[in-house]
Amino acid sequence: MKVGIEVALQTLLAFFSILFITRILGRKQLSQLTVYEYINGITFGSIAGTLATDINQRTWQHLIGLLIFGILTYIISYICMVSTKAAQVIEGEAVLVIEDGKILEKNLQKFHYTSNDLNHLLRQKDIFDLKNVKYGILETTGEISIVKVAEQENVKVSDIGIIAKEEELQTEIIIMGGIIYENLKKRNISAKWLIGQLKAMGIKDIRDVFYASIDKDKQIYVDKMDDHLDSDLDIN
Template identity: 45%
Template structure:
C-alpha cells in the first residue's frame, strides 16, 4: 500500500515535470525532429519513467537527472537558434543527393544511404521514374525534398493565366447525425437552406447524415450512413488462412 502511494506521488511529480519541461523546450512535430531531438526525447521519457517506478533509490537523483537533460536540451536549442555554425554540426544540414538529374553517389555514401533507400523515398513523394527528378535533397530530419524537371511539373492556374478564387477550409454542418447551428450561422446559412440541400440528395432528416461540410466557396459535401455500396473495393493482397 505504501509503495503504491509512493509510485502515485512520484508519477504525479514526473508527469507535471515532463509537461513543464516539454513546454519550455517548445513544440516540434515528429516529422520535423532530427535524430538528436528524437534520442533526447526518448532519454528524458526514460528518466521520467525510472523516477516513477524505481523504488530502490531516492527520487531526487532521478529528478536532478531529468532536470539536467532538459536544461541541456534547452541550451542546445538556444545555441542552435543563435549560432548557425553550431546548428550545422548539431542538427546537420541539407544534402543534395540528385543534382541536374544525376545521382550524387558520394553524398549517398556519406549519409549511409543506398540507391534503394533513395528510390523508396522518391516513391513516398509519388515519383516512380528517376528521369523526372531535377533535384533531390535529404533534409536534416531524414525527409526527402524533390524538385521535378519543368516538363514534369503539374500545370497551375497561374501557368495558364487563370484567376482562381480560394476555396477556403471546409466547415462541418452535420457531424454524426447532429446539426451544428453555430457553424451554419458562421457561414451565413440557415437550417431551412440546409434541409433544402439535403432533399436534393433524397435525405429527409439530419440523422441520416454521417457528415456534411461546406466551404466558403459553396462546395457542399454530404455523406450518409447508408451509402448503398453494392461492392466495396478490397485493396488487400492476402485473404488470410481461411
C-alpha cells in the same frame, strides 16, 4: 499499499515535470526530429520513467537529473538556433543528393543511404522517374525535399502553350542577423553588395533581418525581425 501510493505520486511528478519541460523546449512532429533530437527524446523519457517507478532511490535525485537534462537540451537548442555552424556539427546538415535527374553518390553516402533507400523516399513523394527531379535534398530528419522539373508539375502548362519557369534552390545568406559568408562565396557576392541591397530595401541594420536567402538571379528574399501580425488572431 504504501509502495503503490509512492509510485502514483512519483508518476504524477514525472508527468507534470515532462509537461513543464517540454512546454519550454517547444514541440516538433516526430517526422521533423533529427537523429540527435530523437535519441535525446528517448533518453528524456527514460529518465522520467525511472523517476516514476524507482522507489529504491530518492525521488529528488531523479528529478534533479531530469531538470539538468532539460536545461542542457534547452541550451543546446538555443546554440543551434543562433549558430549555423553549431547546428551543422550537432544536428548535421541537409545534403543535395539529386541534381538534374542524376544521383550524387558521394553525398548520398554521407547519410549511409543506398539507392534503394533513395527510391523509397522518392516513391513517397510520388516520384517514379529520376528524370522528373530537378533537385533532391536529403534533410537532417531523413526526409527528402524535391524540386521537380517544371514540365512535370501537376499543372501541365505545356498543354496550354505556356513556357514554365523551373523553380531554383534558394541559398541562405542571413540567419538571425548574422551573415553566412560561406554561402556568399557560393553565390559570388560580397557582404558589401548584400548590405547595399538591404539598404535599398529600407533595412539599415542587418541585425533587423531574421532570415534572408538569394537565388541564382540574385533576387533576395528577406524576413525581418519585427514582423507585425494581428496579436488577436485566433488560429485554433
